[in-house]
Amino acid sequence: xxxxxxxxxxxxxxxxxxxxxxxxxxxxxxxxxxxxxxxxxxxxxxxxxxxxxxxxxxxxxxxxxxxxxxxxxxxxxxxxxxxxxxxxxxxxxxxxxxxxxxxxxxxxxxxxxxxxxxxxxxxxxxxxxxxxxxxxxxxxxxxxxxxxxxxxxxxxxxxxxxxxxxxxxxxxxxxxxxxxxxxxxxxxxxxxxxxxxxxxxxxxxxxxxxxxxxxx
Numbered sequence: 001x002x003x004x005x006x007x008x009x010x011x012x013x014x015x016x017x018x019x020x021x022x023x024x025x026x027x028x029x030x031x032x033x034x035x036x037x038x039x040x041x042x043x044x045x046x047x048x049x050x051x052x053x054x055x056x057x058x059x060x061x062x063x064x065x066x067x068x069x070x071x072x073x074x075x076x077x078x079x080x081x082x083x084x085x086x087x088x089x090x091x092x093x094x095x096x097x098x099x100x101x102x103x104x105x106x107x108x109x110x111x112x113x114x115x116x117x118x119x120x121x122x123x124x125x126x127x128x129x130x131x132x133x134x135x136x137x138x139x140x141x142x143x144x145x146x147x148x149x150x151x152x153x154x155x156x157x158x159x160x161x162x163x164x165x166x167x168x169x170x171x172x173x174x175x176x177x178x179x180x181x182x183x184x185x186x187x188x189x190x191x192x193x194x195x196x197x198x199x200x201x202x203x204x205x206x207x208x209x210x211x212x213x214x215x216x
Contacts, residue, residue: 025049037061038087046071054079058088065091068099075105098157107144115149118157118175123147125163150185
């Protein structure tokens with residue numbers, strides 16, 4: 001009986017402490033951490049705990065955007081780096097970035113308004129090279145290429161958005177997809193690499209991609 005009571009007390013303490021940390025550890029526009037960002041919109045929040053956040057001055061976040069817990073959000077390679085572009089990472093208004101996601105920019109990542117992602121989505125504008133077999137891959141990097149995601153799009157859980165990806169407006173990317181190129185407006189893409197399987201046609205209907213050419 002006493003053991004059970006003690007466990008309940010411990011549980012309540014842990015829940016209370018975690019709740020307090022979640023509330024006060026979140027980053028908002030008026031928090032000390034939030035004021036380090038190049039822009040941090042009203043009613044936006046980054047949930048607690050965060051994984052890695054640095055070079056906030058090069059990161060702009062719009063209004064009413066929610067970024068989940070355990071998220072990595074960074075500009076450049078190391079804290080304190082002087083970046084060539086500003087902002088390096090821009091996240092628009094009313095976005096939702098899923099728990100455990102990572103947005104790692106070096107040159108330019110632009111996420112439009114009303115973009116939602118599932119959990120564990122990774123977005124980057126730089127990748128590792130492998131061509132020089134005398135160097136570990138970790139010491140090789142490829143040239144940065146801008147990444148953009150258009151307004152109103154949805155990125156499914158576990159997807160990876162790689163350098164040079166250009167995702168249009170109102171695009172649905174299926175879960176666990178890998179986007180490497182251009183996905184046109186008003187389309188659905190899935191797979192690794194992601195390919196368009198459906199598009200919104202001029203006749204007002206969603207049609208399989210192989211039919212779309214005949215409707216243009």
